[in-house]
Amino acid sequence: MRLWGSGACGSLSDLVAEGTAPCDFVLTPTLSVGYPRPEPYWRGAMDKLRLLDEAYLPLVTKPSRYTGSFLHAARKDPSKARVRLLLCFPDLYEIGMSYLGLKILYHIINGRPDGVAELCFTPWSDMERLMRAEGLPLYSLESRTPAREFDLIGFSLQYELSYTNVLTMIDLAQMPLRTKDRREDDPIVIAGGLCTVNPEPLAPFIDGFVIGDGEEVIQELCDLMAERRETRMPRAEVIRRMGAVEGVYVPALYAEVKNPFGYIAREPLPDAPAAKPRFRYVASLLPEYYPERPLISPTEITHDRLGVEVMRGCTRGCRFCLAGYMNRPLREKRADEVVKEVQCGIVHAGWDEVSLLSLSTTDYKQLPVVLHELDRFTNEQGVSISLPSTRVGTLAPSVAEKIGQGRKGSITFAPEAGTQRMRDVINKGIDEAELEYSVKLARDQGWGGIKFYFMIGLPTETDADVDGIADTLRKSQEWAKGGNKRMHFNVGLSPHVPKPHTPFQWEIQDDMDTLKRKIDRLKIGFRGMSTVRLKWREPKTAFLEGVFARGDVRTADALEEAWRMGARFDGWSECFDFDLWMRAFERIGMDPSIYLRPRDLDEQLPWDHIRTPVVKKFLLTERAKAYAAALTPDCRDHACYRCGAPCFTPKARDGRHLSLQLAPGQGVEPKSLDFSIPPEVTGADITTRIEELKAKPIEALLEDVTAPPGPPVKAATPPAPAANGNGKGNGNGNGDGDGREFGRRRRVWPAAARGPQASRYRVVYEKAG
Numbered sequence: 056m057r058l059w060g061s062g063a064c065g066s067l068s069d070l071v072a073e074g075t076a077p078c079d080f081v082l083t084p085t086l087s088v089g090y091p092r093p094e095p096y097w098r099g100a101m102d103k104l105r106l107l108d109e110a111y112l113p114l115v116t117k118p119s120r121y122t123g124s125f126l127h128a129a130r131k132d133p134s135k136a137r138v139r140l141l142l143c144f145p146d147l148y149e150i151g152m153s154y155l156g157l158k159i160l161y162h163i164i165n166g167r168p169d170g171v172a173e174l175c176f177t178p179w180s181d182m183e184r185l186m187r188a189e190g191l192p193l194y195s196l197e198s199r200t201p202a203r204e205f206d207l208i209g210f211s212l213q214y215e216l217s218y219t220n221v222l223t224m225i226d227l228a229q230m231p232l233r234t235k236d237r238r239e240d241d242p243i244v245i246a247g248g249l250c251t252v253n254p255e256p257l258a259p260f261i262d263g264f265v266i267g268d269g270e271e272v273i274q275e276l277c278d279l280m281a282e283r284r285e286t287r288m289p290r291a292e293v294i295r296r297m298g299a300v301e302g303v304y305v306p307a308l309y310a311e312v313k314n315p316f317g318y319i320a321r322e323p324l325p326d327a328p329a330a331k332p333r334f335r336y337v338a339s340l341l342p343e344y345y346p347e348r349p350l351i352s353p354t355e356i357t358h359d360r361l362g363v364e365v366m367r368g369c370t371r372g373c374r375f376c377l378a379g380y381m382n383r384p385l386r387e388k389r390a391d392e393v394v395k396e397v398q399c400g401i402v403h404a405g406w407d408e409v410s411l412l413s414l415s416t417t418d419y420k421q422l423p424v425v426l427h428e429l430d431r432f433t434n435e436q437g438v439s440i441s442l443p444s445t446r447v448g449t450l451a452p453s454v455a456e457k458i459g460q461g462r463k464g465s466i467t468f469a470p471e472a473g474t475q476r477m478r479d480v481i482n483k484g485i486d487e488a489e490l491e492y493s494v495k496l497a498r499d500q501g502w503g504g505i506k507f508y509f510m511i512g513l514p515t516e517t518d519a520d521v522d523g524i525a526d527t528l529r530k531s532q533e534w535a536k537g538g539n540k541r542m543h544f545n546v547g548l549s550p551h552v553p554k555p556h557t558p559f560q561w562e563i564q565d566d567m568d569t570l571k572r573k574i575d576r577l578k579i580g581f582r583g584m585s586t587v588r589l590k591w592r593e594p595k596t597a598f599l600e601g602v603f604a605r606g607d608v609r610t611a612d613a614l615e616e617a618w619r620m621g622a623r624f625d626g627w628s629e630c631f632d633f634d635l636w637m638r639a640f641e642r643i644g645m646d647p648s649i650y651l652r653p654r655d656l657d658e659q660l661p662w663d664h665i666r667t668p669v670v671k672k673f674l675l676t677e678r679a680k681a682y683a684a685a686l687t688p689d690c691r692d693h694a695c696y697r698c699g700a701p702c703f704t705p706k707a708r709d710g711r712h713l714s715l716q717l718a719p720g721q722g723v724e725p726k727s728l729d730f731s732i733p734p735e736v737t738g739a740d741i742t743t744r745i746e747e748l749k750a751k752p753i754e755a756l757l758e759d760v761t762a763p764p765g766p767p768v769k770a771a772t773p774p775a776p777a778a779n780g781n782g783k784g785n786g787n788g789n790g791d792g793d794g795r796e797f798g799r800r801r802r803v804w805p806a807a808a809r810g811p812q813a814s815r816y817r818v819v820y821e822k823a824g
Contacts, residue, residue: 103191104199111189115182119354120148123196126351127403129165129172133200137169137281140273141195141205141242145212145220146626148176152350153358155412156248157211160273162346170277173197173205177220178227180623180630186227193227202228206280208242209273210261212250215603216596216625218257221246222618225260232615233259234307239290243280243297247272251304252381253555253662255319255608258306263297266665267334267381268367270344272302299328302335304665311608314659319607321664331666334381336701340367340388347399358410360441361400365393365425366413370690371446373471374482374681375513377554378414383668383700385691390421394428401438408439416442417449426457444469444508448489455500465504465545466497473509473523479684480515482677487530494531498538505531505544511573512551512565512597514681521573524548525580528587541586548574548591552601555662556669558677564601564651570594595633599625602647607661610650612643670699 103111112118133139142161144151151157157174164172173195178186185191193202202208208228210221222232225244231237234244246257247265254264265272276297283293298305308328309321323330337344349361368385369378397409413419426440433440440458444467455466470490472478478485497505509524528544535542550570553559565573574591581589603610617639624630640647654660656675663671673696680687690696 103189104194104201107191107199111185111191115185116179117148117354120176121178121182121196122353123174123199124353125152125196126353127346127348128197128350129161130197131165131171133171133173133195133198133204136171137284138167138171138207138277139200139205140164140170140172140207140209140277140280141175141202142172143175143177143202143208143210143224145177145210145217145224146214146624147179148352149354149356151176151211152352152356153362154211154213155362155364156269158346158350159344160209160269161350163270163273163344164277166343167274167277169281173200175202175224177224177624183223183227183623192229193224203230203242205242206284207276208244210244210246210248212246212248212257214626215250215256215600216631218603218614219618219622219625221257222260222615223623234262235259237290241290243290243293245276245303249378249381252377252665252667253604253606254304254306254665255321255661256603256606256610256614258608259611262294262305262307264304264306264332265302265335266304266332266667267302268337269335270337272300272335275300276303295326298332301333304332306608309664312659316655316658318658318661319609320659320661323664331664333666334668336384336668338386340364340386340392342392342396345396347396348403349400351404359406360408360410361397361404361406362410362412363393363396363400364388364412365416365422366419369414369418371415371418371484372482372677372687372689373484374480374558374677375471375510375551375554376414377557380557380669380698381667382414383698384702387419387421390424390428393421393425397429398432401432401436407437408441409433410441410443412443415444415446415449417446417454422454423451426454430457443467445493447485447493450493450496452496452500455496464502465506466502467506467508468493469508470527471508471510472513472520473525473527474520476684477513477516477520477523479686480681481510481513482681482687484686484688490527490531491534494534498535498542501538501540502542503540504542505535506547507531507544508547508549510549510551511577512570514559514562518576521576522580524577525584528581528584532584532586544584544587546581546587546589548577548589550592550594550597552597552604554604555660556665556667556674558674558681560605560660560674561654561656561678563653564597566648566651567594567598570597593628596626596628596631598647598651599633599636602650605654605661606650609645610647613640613645613647616642668698668700673698 108118108122112121115121142157144154144157151174161172161174164170174197175193175195178193186193194200195202195205202224208225210224212218212221225232228242230241230244243262244260245263245265246254246261247269251264251266254261265276279293279296279300282288288296294305294307297303298308306321308326309323311319312322314320345364352359366385366387368382369376370383370385371379373379393411400406401409411419411422411425416422419425429440432438442458447468447470468490470478470485471481471483475486494505507528511521511524513520524546528546531544550565551559553562553564571594574594577589581587603614613636617636620635620639622632622635622639625636636647677687687696690698695702
């Protein structure tokens with residue numbers, strides 16, 4: 056069924072007369088047009104796409120969103136490729152072009168001789184109305200090929216409130232919304248990203264979901280699509296074969312069953328290849344995954360800088376954090392590879408800022424080495440280095456000095472809770488002494504402001520815990536006094552939304568009235584703080600996010616109904632219409648608040664059939680520890696807690712050997728590792744290499760050949776016993792020997808007010824001297 060904009064959107068002239076106010080149209084079903092489209096129809100659509108720049112784009116806001124004129128794009132002819140993939144991001148161009156994961160997949164597929172990948176983003180409402188009025192199909196930006204001409208259409212799901220945009224793009228591609236209605240020659244539609252931990256709200260619309268990392272899965276799916284094209288494989292067989300790929304969940308292979316509580320769960324059909332689709336991960340962050348020439352947008356995007364991933368995963372174990380549990384095991388990129396990627400990206404792109412990306416970059420144990428090696432290059436090029444977020448208590452003075460060079464705006468900390476009890480409940484692992492240390496360090500380094508992120512609505516939270524947020528800011532103001540600048544504080548407040556596959560997946564979510572009361576309480580608490588600015592997410596937004604985060608397949612009907620009523624860009628405050636959503640739920644006879652209720656510990660949950668890195672037994676243990684306010688220290692510095700992540704599998708072992716850093720409890724058992732020096736490498740070679748890195752680190756890293764061994768060079772200190780990243784003081788950033796220039800492991804903490812966690816667990820890695 057084809058959907059058109061209602062009202063006067065019947066022609067181009069009518070559209071111009073109507074105006075382009077965002078998110079103000081309603082879709083109504085009209086005459087159905089069969090699939091595939093007749094040849095004259097497609098010829099007319101292609102002719103219109105050729106006239107896009109001259110006839111249509113001048114009529115919409117920010118036409119550069121739809122031109123595809125970014126630099127370093129892969130300009131291939133889709134008609135000559137064996138497999139064609141359209142990578143779709145269900146949000147605006149400015150948001151999607153800032154996402155590194157999309158660029159990684161784009162680089163991998165276009166690196167195949169037989170493959171082509173192109174990009175597509177959700178058009179803003181004025182462009183959508185124009186496309187519907189003029190019959191323009193959704194198209195790829197590079198070659199302006201209609202989306203329906205591709206073999207595979209892939210969506211990146213990062214936020215629950217972008218689901219309506221997925222439906223918009225499928226419909227603009229002139230395909231049936233639901234998988235059961237699609238024809239034999241329609242593309243296969245897949246989705247990946249963090250939201251696939253509970254794919255059920257989108258299950259009727261997506262053919263397959265990729266669970267976990269996509270670097271290897273996407274290659275296997277492309278091989279399957281190429282085979283489909285060559286052998287004319289039936290669509291049903293493609294779907295069945297796709298379900299056999301490790302890391303892919305195909306809803307059509309699983310039956311819907313109602314649990315005793317009245318909610319829909321999934322069980323595998325007799326011919327399903329696996330009882331539980333297992334998540335997929337890559338063992339190492341290989342250099343070939345990342346482009347040397349990054350895509351550059353001609354127009355400004357949200358994060359207009361070079362993003363370089365330094366680490367994937369996190370072992371801190373914050374009990375609310377889905378990304379931390381979903382991205383296990385922890386994998387670190389080699390320091391020399393990070394340096395090379397930064398240098399290549401800056402040379403080819405010309406950005407003046409580099410962001411070192413990970414869930415917690417200050418936990419990247421080779422960070423001091425990377426900053427030391429990049430120091431000369433960034434100073435010569437006028438490039439600043441930034442971190443997306445800084446964990447409280449882990450920022451060494453030398454690191455703070457490097458990331459603050461050139462720009463002294465704001466630095467970001469995320470204490471998450473205002474009292475020590477609540478921080479222990481969520482296993483944040485920081486105390487007030489660490490927070491004081493971080494604020495004073497920011498003050499002494501000359502930062503002009505601090506961004507704090509807090510959460511409300513966490514399990515066991517009381518009014519005293521809410522008041523603790525205001526008390527924390529009051530203390531921070533006192534700690535910040537005495538600097539050269541008057542420091543300002545921006546406080547971001549987010550309602551807690553329990554996520555699947557976390558220890559809090561069984562908990563109740565605070566209703567909107569409770570959240571409003573807590574926000575009002577904080578407004579009163581912040582009165583009189585002239586240097587503090589408070590912002591918060593609306594409880595209505597959190598309500599809808601919670602419905603789809605833990606919803607079953609029945610929420611798909613509400614999603615489609617709200618989309619037909621005009622819901623678009625629900626993550627944008629100017630487009631979000633809560634009343635529209637409530638009417639949509641009412642039309643299908645559903646009470647959305649039932650998905651915010653607490654879940655029974657023995658209940659079969661709608662997402663239980665998805666196998667993620669952590670097992671349910673571990674999650675239950677962490678939930679019990681949360682109610683006891685008991686900490687689970689970082690497994691890198693302590694024993695393995697058997698969470699279920701494949702840290703001791705052969706796949707992880709192979710990946711660990713490629714890294715300069717191996718932390719205890721990660722990768723493989725330490726006693727099984729081979730740290731012997733290759734016979735052709737002598738102690739003199741190691742000493743010479745260390746002296747070269749000290750003398751000219753940038754030039755030495757750029758050289759890809761090893762100098763022939765020469766006479767021993769007298770070193771200031773004895774040579775390291777090994778060059779494998781685990782010896783003492785070997786210059787790789789993780790040693791604990793004496794006298795090395797960098798990589799020394801020290802306990803660094805303020806002499807006063809040392810907390811129990813600070814003295815027991817906190818270890819800061821910084822460059823000596």
